[in-house]
Amino acid sequence: MIQSYNDEDALVLVSGGQDSVTCLFWALKNFKKVHCITFDYSQKHSKEIEIAQNICKKLGLTQKIVDISFLKDLVISNLFEGQNDVNEKHKLNENIPSSFVPYRNLIFLTLASAWASTINVKNIVAGVCQTDYSGYADCRDVFVKSAQTTLNLATDFKDKNVVIHTPLMWLTKCEEFKMADELGCLDFIINETLTCYNGVEKLNDFGKGCGVCPSCELRKKGFYEYKKKYQNSGNNE
């Protein structure tokens, strides 16, 4: 799994959720120095921002917070505060969940690359994953690779070209819990991260969350699979 990036820095997109924080620990293991960037876009689960701040503080990492709450005036999504149930279908396309924020990950990656150019970092780490991509086109590998190409064509910085690392791309949630265990951060992931669409901070055995939104469902299912497969204790199911 591990390539040698140890003499380079990385910028990690940290939302405060399970995926990004698992990536953060992966980056801490694989890069010389780790910087963080967090986006505030008026998401329903805006407690993620506070949580992301606490996590960066606990780990002693620098964090750039970028307010892009103007996004809610540009695109349609039920993920924004004050919008309807995220379990509905998307207004733009009934085949995708209403929680989809069009172009969100491209905006994130572009602004992260912008900040990376300023702090002289070329490695970007993002917790996107194609395995359980839930209809989010911008979590797919083909999108990320195309984005990297476009980002580098936008600047022509040559030896400073950005490289986007996506260590979770082909993992299931179950495998992601195993990865956290291997990285020595499983307890941290369970106790500190928040992925819940409803921003509920109730602590369950699989972590914080309401336990019923699509995001909690995915996390819960993955956790119990992990427990059963790797800890041989199916008694929580």
Place this chain on the structure above:
Amino acid sequence: MIQSYNDEDALVLVSGGQDSVTCLFWALKNFKKVHCITFDYSQKHSKEIEIAQNICKKLGLTQKIVDISFLKDLVISNLFEGQNDVNEKHKLNENIPSSFVPYRNLIFLTLASAWASTINVKNIVAGVCQTDYSGYADCRDVFVKSAQTTLNLATDFKDKNVVIHTPLMWLTKCEEFKMADELGCLDFIINETLTCYNGVEKLNDFGKGCGVCPSCELRKKGFYEYKKKYQNSGNNE
């Protein structure tokens, strides 16, 4: 030159400069209905915003203004207000002008696509041009085509895929003045648009501007070439 888009709408990126406003007239000729989007990013020539507003008002067009002034806290460029001379070399790369704003056009195209998805428009028109691209990598055709691919991979909207039109891509400034003449908007371009990096509104025969910044130099040179070649009157040189 003209394909048949006449039953479709378009969203034009309008900065208030010569290029975008020439594109605006091109779009008015080629699309059923034209919408405008303008970005405020604390550019030195921020009078462009007012000018863009006046132009949209004069032409009776709807205009979305998006404040992305947070950009100045993310990337290095002398194009931002309060920064040094735009004639210097860029701090990130001495081969590009200091006026280069890394990732600017990708941010513009992404946010324009975001708004386009909301107003149900798939055609985006941008006044980028490779001919006199001044070292701006994100004005090149290869960048725009890659951006279109990435934008569509980000959403997977299928029949609503965005198409980025760049009618100026291979034109010289001289040819752009000729195009404006053919579109019947040459006087409008001269009298109403502002391209000057220093935001000087002094009216010259080639249009508004300080007359000495790289952008004015390019415009002036193109105008006199146009006059000489197509109006057979070299007396302004």
